[in-house]
Amino acid sequence: MTFPVYLAYKDSGVEWLGEVPEHWAVHPLKRAIERIESGTSVNAADFPAEPGSLGVLKTSCVYTGKFDWAENKTVDDEDLSRVSWSVC
Secondary structure, three states, X not given: OOOOOOOOEEEOOOOOOOEXXXXXXXXXXXXXXXXXXXXXXXOEOOOOOOOOOOEEEOHHHHOOOOOOHHXXXXXXXXXXXXXXXXXX
């Protein structure tokens, strides 16, 4: 997967995220999501999804009040059709 190159970047203020394009606004995730609900339980491997693969976010990714990206898990191929909601 390739991403466009921007003219200027700035520090996001988020250690694991690093730099973002200068014109982007960085806000806490809680400002972008109205609510989080547990959805359909699908079988998932206990490791993050590879780039370009479908993964699921476990509700535990926000238990501490901060987003933990490592709680994104790879969906088993046989359960891909059971994923009930996508986030873009």
